[in-house]
Amino acid sequence: MPERSKIPDPSLARLATVYRALLDSQRNGRKSLNSLDLQELTGIAATQIRKDLSHLGEMGKPGVGYDIGDLKRRIAERLNLSRRQKFAIIGAGRLGQALASYPGLVEFSFKLAALFDVDKKKIGKVVNGVAIQPAAEISKNLRRHRVRIAVLTVPASAAQGAAEAAVQGGARWILNFTPAHIAVPAGCVVRNVSFTNEFAVLAHFVEK
Amino acid sequence: MPERSKIPDPSLARLATVYRALLDSQRNGRKSLNSLDLQELTGIAATQIRKDLSHLGEMGKPGVGYDIGDLKRRIAERLNLSRRQKFAIIGAGRLGQALASYPGLVEFSFKLAALFDVDKKKIGKVVNGVAIQPAAEISKNLRRHRVRIAVLTVPASAAQGAAEAAVQGGARWILNFTPAHIAVPAGCVVRNVSFTNEFAVLAHFVEK
Known part of the structure; x- marks a missing residue:
């Protein structure tokens, strides 16, 4: 589907922000909004919002x-x-446990299906209704539950191994919260989220 | 300094990724790298790296x-x-405690100076060498310690209030991990980090 990939990542992220504003507005009983309302709610310029929405057609x-x-x-x-x-x-x-309970994900239709750790003391602990399982069972369990999205919140040194186990279990979309660069087979998509990078981009604007 | 703002945010983020790769390589005893080495280490295309680095001059x-x-x-x-x-x-x-202990931040010269919460049971607990203080003291303590960067990891409903307390205490650069849009006075910079948006961008690529 080549048409799908035409929307640039920053537009996708802004559309997700608009989506959240729509959920909130609907909850508050509103029926319609214009781009200036959306600017007020999201902080994204109305002109930018109209541009992003144009990707969705008329x-x-x-x-x-x-x-x-x-x-x-x-x-x-x-x-x-x-x-x-x-x-x-x-x-x-x-971080993994924070993400496991992050309330916004449910609203976006994401469902936590499994949670893994190597620490034996953690195994069996329940977070957001899901029991922590041994990392040795990643591939088997992802395959059994048909999980295609894996989130990496391991130490950097364990990132590549975790990714490989996930891919072996059928995961194709990986959200990498570690600072490590991970290599995956063709057909897999990795999206890197780096806290240090977020700090660094902000720090660039700090006055000397 | 208008020249400083010329580097686009995605380039800044990639430069931060390159910076981390340089730290790792130096630790491993390397003295020099070319753009293909950096591509191998970061997953960023060598041509893109050369372009990003061109912002730094010859x-x-x-x-x-x-x-x-x-x-x-x-x-x-x-x-x-x-x-x-x-x-x-x-x-x-x-999430706040995960960020407080995030090892990569020290390597980027970021130093945790204070940690706040409204929960009385948490006050006094030490995370990464810093004791949690009552949220009522945000402004006073930021001012005393001359902290200019504030990270928001409160519930969305508390985000605007927390930002205002931080700004009143002298903060000018805010990293907002809540899904809420926060309004700040002119001269302040807010950078939003949304986990749900990261998931949403990834989900866009998931096969139907």
Whole structure:
């Protein structure tokens, strides 16, 4: 589906932010919003929002704005948020456990399916309804539960091994929270999230 | 300093990734690297790395590559990593505590100076050498310790209040890990990190 990949990553991230604003607005009883309302709610410039939404095709009536239900459906459809997606977390340290309980993920249809750690003392502990399992069982369990998304929150030195076990279990989409660069077979997608990079980008703007 | 803002955010993030690879390589005893070595270490295309590094001015000799020490210094200088920068974390839940102990931050010269929470049971608990303090003291303590960078890891509903307390205490650079959009006075910079957005961008690539 070559058309799908045409939306650049920053637009996808902004569409996800807009999606969250729509969920909140709908909860507050609103039915429609225009791009200036969305600017107010998200901090993203109205012109940018209109540009991002243009990736979804024609929508919105001049002077009337966007129907929230319709816009929600179209973003969810395009971002694959319209059906439940299972994910596994490898590494049940503080970050892994924080992600396991992160409330926003449920609203985006992501469902924690498994949680792994090498630490024997952690095995069996329940986080957000899911018991921590031994890392040795990653491949077997991902395959059994048909989990295709794996989140890496292990130490950097364990990242490549964890990724390989996940891929062996059928995972194809990996969210890498470690600072390590991981190599995966063709057909797999890795998205790196680096806290230090986020700090570094911010620090660039700090006055000398 | 208008020249400083010319480097786009994605380049800054990639330069931070390159910086980490340089730290690792230096630890392993290497003295120089070329852009293909850096591609191997970071997963970023060599052509992209050369483009990002061009923001730092002339460097590297054809066929010889980059001197690691020199390149490290230049990136650190440009990203403001060459001097220690204090930061505070507001919200000492699992995510806040995970960030408080995140090992990579020290290597990037970021120093945890304070940690706050509203939960009385958490006050006084020591995380990474820093005792959790009551949220009521944010402004006073940030001012006393001259902390300019604040990290928000509170629930979304508490984000705006936490940001205002931080700004009142002199913070100007805010890393917002909550899904809430926060409004700050002119002169402040907010960088939003959204886990749900990271999942959503990844999910876009998941096969139907």
